[in-house]
Amino acid sequence: MAKKRDWYTYEYTIKGKVKHGGRTQDLQEREEDHQKKWPGGHIHQRGGAKTKDGAIKWEKEHDYS
16 A cells, blocks of 8 residues: 655745745644744745655755754
């Protein structure tokens, strides 16, 4: 059975500059969370839906810590 692709990778930007990036299952909810910390920004999905393992790999490759 194929693994479920229900994870999304994203970058959160403010005025065109990347402030944070990561993975989530709900882009809208995650954007709302980030806007509390960094008002005025927006989430931009990067790539298509991924498996959880694929999203973790992407996140590690892009190191947003």
